[in-house]
Amino acid sequence: MSTLRGFVFYLALAATIIVLTVLLLATKPFLSLDRRYESICRPWAETVLWLLRVICGIRLETQGMENMPAEGGFVVLSKHQSAMDPFLLTAVLKRPACYLYKKSLHWIPCLGWAIWSMDMLAIDRAKGRSAFQSFMKKGPEVLARGWWICLFPEGTRVPPGERVPYKTGGARFACATGTPILPIAHNAGHCWPKNSVAKNPGVVRVSVGPVIETAGRDPHEVSREVEAWIENETARLDRC
Structure with a gap:
């Protein structure tokens, strides 16, 4: 049944992506990025x-929303268990979310074109250090327009119960620019498993952590603090 629900969901998702792409491309010449995000992208994520x-029996529960400021620039560092993660952040964050992502995603029909149209942070990982330098250059421009930069420091989806070392790129950018970090933990991997069509009914709990200040701090120290909070909070959510 979970697999059947997954197939039905993906058919519906594909239809919404086509609509999303048409709307974003059609409005690109005359609507601002903020207007397109709030009137198209956020409603799409909520849909x-x-x-x-409705289809899979997966409900969303948020915790710690009082920790999330409504204004100011932030780097959001989130747990990465599932392909569900960008939908969660786009719907839950109080400001528009700008994702750091692989430039190769632009080649995906419809979805890639939609992502391209929103002027987010595309990087070519094959370029190594120059990719990070590009992020360091473009990131402040994103913050200046009032968007929050979102990264997944694990670098890949990690199934529940497993751990990988956190990458420090997000913390290094935050420390270099003095931008506070907003950590996010969740347990979406239980309901939307990695590399699986099946969607398991249940509650996805998203927890927003206290803001972590970065000004004048060592990025490796900050990264360890972020990792400790996210992993400990994820373990707590798993016990709920």
Whole structure:
């Protein structure tokens, strides 16, 4: 049944992606990025979460929303268990989310074109250090327009119960620019497993942590603090 629900959900998701792409490309010449995000991208993410609830029996529960400021620039560092993660952040964050992602995603029909149209942080990982330098150059421009930069410091989706070392790129950028970090933990991998069509009914709990200040701090120290909070909080969510 979970696999069947997954197939039905993906069919519905594909239809919403086509609509999303048409709307974003059609409005690109005359609507601002903020307007397109708030009137198209955020409602789309909320629609996807609604489809998960109706088709797959997956509900969303948020905790710690009082820790999330409504204004100011932030680097959001989030747990990465599932392909569900960008939908969660796009729907939950109080400011538009700008993702750091692989430039190769632009080649994906429809979805890649939609991502391209939103002027986010595309990097070519094959270029190594120059990719990070590009991030360091473009990131402040994103913050200046009032968007929050979102990264997944694990670098890949990690199934529940497993751990990988956190990458320090997000913490290094935050420390270099003095931008506070907003950590996010969740347990989405239980309901939307990695590399699986099946969608398991249940509650996805998203927890927003206290803001972590970075000004004048060592990025490796900050990265360890972020990792400790996210992993400990994820373990707590798993016990709920």
